[in-house]
Amino acid sequence: xxxxxxxxxxxxxxxxxxxxDLTCEIAEGEMVLVMGQTGSGKSSLLxxxxxxxxxxxxxxxxxxxxxxxxxxREVKPGSLAHLVGIVGQNPINSFVTDIVEEEIAFGMExxxxxxxxxxKRVEEVLDLLSLNxxxxxxxxxxxxxxxxxxxxxxxxxxxxKVLVLDEPTSALDPIAAEEVLSVLHRLVHDLSVTVIIAxxxxxxxxxxxxxxxYIESDGETSIGSAEEILEKSTLVPPIIRLARALNLSEFGTxxxxxxxxxxxxxxxxxxxxxxxxxxxxxxxxxDSLQIQYGSDVALHKIxxxxxxxxxxxxxxxxxxGKSSLLEAIVGVLKPNAGSVRVYGGDPAELAGSKRRETIGxxxxxxxxxxxxxxxxxxxxxxxxxxGLAPGTTLAFLNRLVPAISENVHxxxxxxxxxxxxxxxxxxxxxxxxxxxxxxTRGLDYxxxxxxxLALKEYARTLNNPVLLATHDVELVAELADRVIFLAEGEIVxxxxxxxxxxxxxxxxxQVAKIMSPQPWLTVDHAVAALAANS
Amino acid sequence: MTKPLHxxxxxxxxxxxxIGIVALDNTWVALATVGVAALxxxxxxxxxxxxATFWWSLRVGVFIITIRALMGVLIGVPIPGTELFxxxxxxxxxxxxxxxxxxxxxxxxxxxxxxxxxxxxTMIALFGAxxxxxxxxxxxxxxxVFIYEIGITLVIATSVFPQLAQSVKRIRRAQQMRxxxxxxxxxxxxxxxxETLTRSLQLAQSMDSRGYGESRKRSxxxxxxxxxxxxxxxxxxxxxxxxMVAS
Numbered sequence: 001x002x003x004x005x006x007x008x009x010x011x012x013x014x015x016x017x018x019x020x021d022l023t024c025e026i027a028e029g030e031m032v033l034v035m036g037q038t039g040s041g042k043s044s045l046l047x048x049x050x051x052x053x054x055x056x057x058x059x060x061x062x063x064x065x066x067x068x069x070x071x072x073r074e075v076k077p078g079s080l081a082h083l084v085g086i087v088g089q090n091p092i093n094s095f096v097t098d099i100v101e102e103e104i105a106f107g108m109e110x111x112x113x114x115x116x117x118x119x120k121r122v123e124e125v126l127d128l129l130s131l132n133x134x135x136x137x138x139x140x141x142x143x144x145x146x147x148x149x150x151x152x153x154x155x156x157x158x159x160x161k162v163l164v165l166d167e168p169t170s171a172l173d174p175i176a177a178e179e180v181l182s183v184l185h186r187l188v189h190d191l192s193v194t195v196i197i198a199x200x201x202x203x204x205x206x207x208x209x210x211x212x213x214y215i216e217s218d219g220e221t222s223i224g225s226a227e228e229i230l231e232k233s234t235l236v237p238p239i240i241r242l243a244r245a246l247n248l249s250e251f252g253t254x255x256x257x258x259x260x261x262x263x264x265x266x267x268x269x270x271x272x273x274x275x276x277x278x279x280x281x282x283x284x285x286x287d288s289l290q291i292q293y294g295s296d297v298a299l300h301k302i303x304x305x306x307x308x309x310x311x312x313x314x315x316x317x318x319x320x321g322k323s324s325l326l327e328a329i330v331g332v333l334k335p336n337a338g339s340v341r342v343y344g345g346d347p348a349e350l351a352g353s354k355r356r357e358t359i360g361x362x363x364x365x366x367x368x369x370x371x372x373x374x375x376x377x378x379x380x381x382x383x384x385x386x387g388l389a390p391g392t393t394l395a396f397l398n399r400l401v402p403a404i405s406e407n408v409h410x411x412x413x414x415x416x417x418x419x420x421x422x423x424x425x426x427x428x429x430x431x432x433x434x435x436x437x438x439x440t441r442g443l444d445y446x447x448x449x450x451x452x453l454a455l456k457e458y459a460r461t462l463n464n465p466v467l468l469a470t471h472d473v474e475l476v477a478e479l480a481d482r483v484i485f486l487a488e489g490e491i492v493x494x495x496x497x498x499x500x501x502x503x504x505x506x507x508x509x510q511v512a513k514i515m516s517p518q519p520w521l522t523v524d525h526a527v528a529a530l531a532a533n534s
Numbered sequence: 535m536t537k538p539l540h541x542x543x544x545x546x547x548x549x550x551x552x553i554g555i556v557a558l559d560n561t562w563v564a565l566a567t568v569g570v571a572a573l574x575x576x577x578x579x580x581x582x583x584x585x586a587t588f589w590w591s592l593r594v595g596v597f598i599i600t601i602r603a604l605m606g607v608l609i610g611v612p613i614p615g616t617e618l619f620x621x622x623x624x625x626x627x628x629x630x631x632x633x634x635x636x637x638x639x640x641x642x643x644x645x646x647x648x649x650x651x652x653x654x655x656t657m658i659a660l661f662g663a664x665x666x667x668x669x670x671x672x673x674x675x676x677x678x679v680f681i682y683e684i685g686i687t688l689v690i691a692t693s694v695f696p697q698l699a700q701s702v703k704r705i706r707r708a709q710q711m712r713x714x715x716x717x718x719x720x721x722x723x724x725x726x727x728x729e730t731l732t733r734s735l736q737l738a739q740s741m742d743s744r745g746y747g748e749s750r751k752r753s754x755x756x757x758x759x760x761x762x763x764x765x766x767x768x769x770x771x772x773x774x775x776x777x778m779v780a781s
Contacts, residue, residue: 018627048741056735081745093733093739096689097671098582105755107744109675112751122755138582154744355713363708371724411728426712 001161001194002026002049006063008219009044009053016160018044021063024213024223028161028235029192031184033205033226036215037234037444042198044087045215046164049196050084053075056368064085065185068161081107085155090148090171092140101126101135102141104154111158125157129183144318152183162194163187170441173317173471175506177204189353200444202237203510204475208253212414227251233343235445238510241523246530255513264517265487268533280307283343283433284329290337291324291489298324299337300489309463313476313497313508316486322469323364325486326437329467330361342433353429356386360431362401364438366422367410375413375421376406382428397424400454416447434458436468439489440475448472452479477501477509477521497521538580541672543764547771548664556773561649563778564656568592571663584669591662595655599648606647607639615642675754682747689741690734697733701726737763 002025002317009019018041026032034042047053054061065072068083088094097103104125108118126132127151134142139150148168155163163186169177185192185208192444199205212229214222222229230240231251239258243251246265252258277524284306291299299321306312316321327333328340331347340347343358344353350358363369372378379393386393410418419439426434434455440448454481459466470476475482476497483500484509485493493500496518502509512521522528555564568575575588608621624635670692672711674685706723709717741747 047739052743056739058741077739077743078745078748080745084743086740086743087778088736088740090736093736096693096737096741096744096746098584098669102755106746109752109755110745110748112749112753115753115755115757118753140583158744216762327707327711332707332711350713352713355711359711361708361711363704363711365704365708365725367728368705368708368725369712369723404759430711444568 001028001030001068002196003066004048005065006061007048008062008066009041009048009059011059018059019048019215019221020219022213022221023063024221026170026194026211028194029188030211031188031197031209033202033209033212034196034198034215035200035202035229035233037217037235037414038416038442038447040209040215040217041219042215043166045213046084046166046196046198048072049162049164050080050086051075052086081111082158082165083160084162085152085158085160087148087151087155087166087168089166091151094151095139095147096137098140100131100139100150101139102518103139103150104157105196107158108227109155121157121159126151128156129153136332143174143176144171145179146170148176148180148428149183152180155176156187156193160193162196165195165197167198167200167442169201171471173315174204174473175320178506181205181208199256200442201472201474202235203239203446206237208237226253237445238523239514242511242514242526245523245527255510258514262514265530266515268518268530277305280309281513282307284467285341286329286338287340288323289325289328289335289340290327290340291321291333292336297489299328301487302491303338304484304491304494306465306467308465309459310482311459311466311480312468312482312484313480314467314469314484314486315471315476315500320486321489322466322486323437324489326435326467326469329360330435331355353385356429356431358432360426360429360434362422362426362436362439366419366439369425370410370418373411374409375404376408378410378421378425379406382425386428386430388428393424393428396427397421400424400450416444416451419443419447419451420454423451427458432462432464434464434466436466436470439468439471440470440472448475455479473501473507473509473524477512536716538758539578539667539767540666540758540760540764541676542760543767544664544667545673546768548660550768550775554771554778555656555660557652557775558778558780558781559653561652563624564641564652568595568656568659571660575663575666578667580667585666588659588662588666591658591666594662595658596629598655599651602651602654603644603647606650607644609633609635613646614641615640617641619646627681675757680750684691686738686741686746690737693737694730694733698726700728701729 004022004024007019007022008017010017036042044053048065049067053059055076067080070080072080095103096106104120104122108121118255126135130147134146139147142150146149167365168180172180181204184195188195197205206226209226212221212226214229214233230236239253240251242259246262248261250261252261282305286302286304287298288301288303290301314325316322324333328335329342329347331350331365334348347359347464370378372381375486376394379397380390382388382393394406397420400423401417404417410421412422420497440451444450452475455466458464483493483495484491485500493503498521501509501521502512502519509521511523511526515526520529551567555567579585613689617640620638621636623637626633626635670688674688702722705722706717709721714721
């Protein structure tokens with residue numbers, strides 16, 4: 001279906017080779033995962049398939065790509081619209097109309113389909129993706145998962161032979177992600193659509209894919225089955241790390257396979273000693289907090305206390321009220337009723353340097369805080385603001401991500417580096433409390449591990465609390481001591497990470513699923529528990 | 535819910551009335567037209583986010599009237615008449631003849647500036663009404679394909695601009711949370727510019743990869759026929775405009 005022959009790609013004004021001599025063939029009805037570190041050219045590879053690269057972006061392309069016999073060199077992306085459907089990273093940025101139905105029909109209108117064909121296909125695709133109940137809604141009023149499905153629907157309605165998706169689940173909670181992935185799985189199996197997908201969270205997709213294209217940082221690529229590629233790769237999901245740690249003879253990519261391989265390992269008696277939560281002095285006290293937007297209740301009489309040195313993860317569906325709670329704690333959102341106290345004071349009254357010393361906040365879009373001309377400039381500004389010796393912030397940043405160039409513009413940093421920069425700037429104020437809103441979107445495993453270490457160190461050595469909102473179950477398992485689960489503006493679960501994650505199958509991390517009923521959440525837990533037993 | 539008008543109807547209606555207003559140049563008729571436009575928007579609103587455009591256009595209009603009145607009072611040709619009050623005259627060098635800043639403010643001078651402001655504001659309100667009832671997105675779908683580039687530009691502008699306000703709010707909030715009290719223009723403009731550019735590019739890519747402009751002819755999923763209602767709407771505006779131009 002898709003043939004890459006000796007494809008190399010370089011962008012103008014750049015010395016970095018994005019792709020080097022990629023040759024492969026992707027058959028009809030195959031599901032292929034493109035993986036690599038952040039900024040390694042996954043998106044470029046995807047957009048080569050319908051010619052957006054180089055027609056839209058420029059760049060020097062050697063070799064040739066053909067889709068169903070058509071060379072993407074010769075035709076514009078529009079001429080492949082009936083053949084290749086593409087779904088971008090942020091679907092909200094690619095919607096052309098306001099209403100779900102119109103959006104789905106847009107591509108067909110552009111290609112002058114007959115009205116009766118359009119009607120039929122729209123109905124079909126609305127059913128296929130269970131969007132019938134929202135067909136007349138404004139797209140902006142839909143949830144993240146629904147928007148992602150609308151984007152897939154508007155690509156699918158053209159009956160493309162190839163569907164290309166760039167990180168389709170990165171902004172979604174585990175349940176919505178599951179929903180989207182099962183739709184893709186069904187498309188591959190029932191309609192024999194060829195699916196090419198890029199994703200960082202391998203644990204979510206690995207069981208579905210037939211082959212993997214692995215792009216290394218120098219543009220070298222390797223192609224093979226999931227087992228072959230992951231055997232050598234440094235970017236591996238917990239399921240493979242577990243297999244490595246336990247020295248299993250084979251690798252498995254699905255929970256079922258690895259469960260079969262680990263029957264004996266699991267079959268031991270472990271006594272879990274319930275560790276009482278150490279009582280610490282409270283830092284954040286939320287008392288029957290109510291927040292409303294007009295008549296919509298975002299938070300409904302929430303009460304909780306977060307103490308010193310705790311790392312607390314805030315989880316829940318998109319729109320469950322996570323951001324509202326964070327904003328109320330930071331003090332930019334006025335409660336309609338109830339109160340929030342941080343270190344005994346009202347967070348809304350904090351200002352200037354007092355605020356920086358009390359609450360460190362990393363927003364959902366870290367770039368919102370960056371407006372300097374260079375990494376160096378940002379760090380210097382942070383130093384002067386916090387009254388630190390020049391170079392302190394930069395030194396901290398270098399510890400977090402070595403080999404970051406000081407003169408580069410913040411915009412040109414990779415996602416992980418940018419987060420590290422913002423984290424360094426925020427921590428330069430020496431805040432006594434750290435709050436992060438969805439910090440790990442778009443981070444690869446290595447960047448995530450570094451980030452986890454930095455946060456743990458902050459919480460343990462300074463005995464300050466960390467509160468983060470996230471969808472990333474694996475991150476929560478590695479990092480958090482405690483999980484607060486929000487649904488419909490209410491706290492539905494609040495307890496140790498172990499208890500909360502194990503109580504819901506959808507939110508259980510991979511290792512826990514494999515090792516169930518043993519209460520181990522991460523590879524380290526499992527290895528430690530096994531070592532203690534033998 | 536009433537069936538929506540043809541996407542072109544409101545725009546044609548506004549255009550015709552706008553011509554009439556300019557030709558007649560009468561404050562009271564202009565204000566009455568704004569009233570009629572408001573009534574139409576109120577009766578035909580459909581709850582889409584675009585409905586708010588009319589309200590915004592009114593606010594912009596008020597702003598323009600104020601600025602125009604201020605400028606008219608401060609700078610400009612003196613018009614003799616009833617003197618309201620007097621502000622000191624700023625001495626200008628001799629090589630700037632004919633320009634006067636300050637001086638006597640007469641009722642005539644004030645009313646003529648306000649009048650000009652009202653006419654401009656009416657234009658804006660009329661087009662605000664048109665876009666409130668027919669989003670430019672809908673308009674785009676009845677425009678012929680040969681103005682493809684204009685179409686892409688229109689969609690990008692109309693999609694990105696409403697999001698600008700939200701982005702500014704988000705960035706400001708993030709920076710306030712960071713304890714940056716005086717949020718400077720630069721600190722907002724840079725992240726905003728970056729985001730807007732990325733968004734526009736993504737949207738253009740999306741339209742292109744979905745085949746926009748690929749076919750000479752576009753079909754319509756929901757045909758919007760030109761109905762008798764649309765006809766009478768436009769005829770009404772035409773009649774009003776004819777009277778205005780003639781008198």
